[in-house]
Amino acid sequence: MSQPVVRARRGRSAAGRAEVRRDLVAAAVQLFRSQGYEDTTVDDIAAAAGVGRRTFFRYFRSKEDAISPDHETALTRIAEIFATAHPTEPTGGLALRAGETVFDLYTDDPGLSVERFALIREVPALRDRESASVDHYRRLFTRNLRGRLADTPDGDLRAAVIGAAVVAAHNLALRAWLAAGAPVSGIDALRARFRAVAGMLPVEPARDLHAVAERLEAAVGRLERADT
Structure with missing residues (x-):
C-alpha cells in the first residue's frame, strides 16, 4: 500500500x-x-x-x-559591519562599505523595486514609513561613527555629518536608478554615483565641517524638492 x-x-x-x-x-x-x-x-x-x-x-x-524592503535585516547587517571592522580601516571607506549593503535590498529584484518605488511615491502612508526608515539608517550610522571618531576633534559633529551625507547620497543614487526603471546594466553606475560622496566626507580634521554641513543641507533640500 x-x-x-x-x-x-x-x-x-x-x-x-x-x-x-x-x-x-x-x-x-x-x-x-x-x-x-x-x-x-x-x-x-x-x-x-x-x-x-x-x-x-x-x-x-x-x-x-x-511593501517595505527588509530594513531590519539591512540595519542588522550594517551594525555587524561596523562591529567587525578593523580599528584602522578608514572611516569614510567603512561608511561606504556599510551603505552599499543596502543596495542589495533593491538590486536583487529590480522589477519589484520599481513597483515599490512607484507605490511609495503615490501613497502618503508608505512615504511616511519610508521617511522613518531613512531616519533609522541615519541614526545608526551616526551612532556607530561617533564611537569610531570619539578621539577626533569635533567627533560628534563629524559623525553626524558623515552619517547624514552617506544616507543622503545613498538615497539620491538609488532613487535616480529606480526612476530610470532600475536597469540591471545601471547597477555599477548606481554604486559609482553613491561612492562619489567619498570626497565630500569630513573625515580629516582640517576639513571645514560647517561648510560641509551647509553643502549637505543644500543637497538634501534639492533632493526633497525633486521628490515633491
Missing part, C-alpha cells in the same frame, strides 16, 4: 521562509496597484500569496510593512 505524501511547510526552512516573504511582498504590491492601497486588506494579501492570516503576521506587523 502506498504511503501518504507529507508536504513540508515552506516556512520551516530558511529558503522556504524567504520564498513566503517574497510571495507576500509580491502579492501586496500587485494588490495595492490593482485595487488600491486603502481597499486592500491583510486577508487579501495572505490569500493572494496562498497562506493564512496567521502566517502573514509571522512576517509582517501590518500591510504597510509588506
Whole structure:
C-alpha cells in the first residue's frame, strides 16, 4: 500500500521562509496597484500569496510593512559591519562599505523595486514609513561613527555629518536608478554615483565641517524638492 505524501511547510526552512516573504511582498504590491492601497486588506494579501492570516503576521506587523524592503535585516547587517571592522580601516571607506549593503535590498529584484518605488511615491502612508526608515539608517550610522571618531576633534559633529551625507547620497543614487526603471546594466553606475560622496566626507580634521554641513543641507533640500 502506498504511503501518504507529507508536504513540508515552506516556512520551516530558511529558503522556504524567504520564498513566503517574497510571495507576500509580491502579492501586496500587485494588490495595492490593482485595487488600491486603502481597499486592500491583510486577508487579501495572505490569500493572494496562498497562506493564512496567521502566517502573514509571522512576517509582517501590518500591510504597510509588506511593501517595505527588509530594513531590519539591512540595519542588522550594517551594525555587524561596523562591529567587525578593523580599528584602522578608514572611516569614510567603512561608511561606504556599510551603505552599499543596502543596495542589495533593491538590486536583487529590480522589477519589484520599481513597483515599490512607484507605490511609495503615490501613497502618503508608505512615504511616511519610508521617511522613518531613512531616519533609522541615519541614526545608526551616526551612532556607530561617533564611537569610531570619539578621539577626533569635533567627533560628534563629524559623525553626524558623515552619517547624514552617506544616507543622503545613498538615497539620491538609488532613487535616480529606480526612476530610470532600475536597469540591471545601471547597477555599477548606481554604486559609482553613491561612492562619489567619498570626497565630500569630513573625515580629516582640517576639513571645514560647517561648510560641509551647509553643502549637505543644500543637497538634501534639492533632493526633497525633486521628490515633491
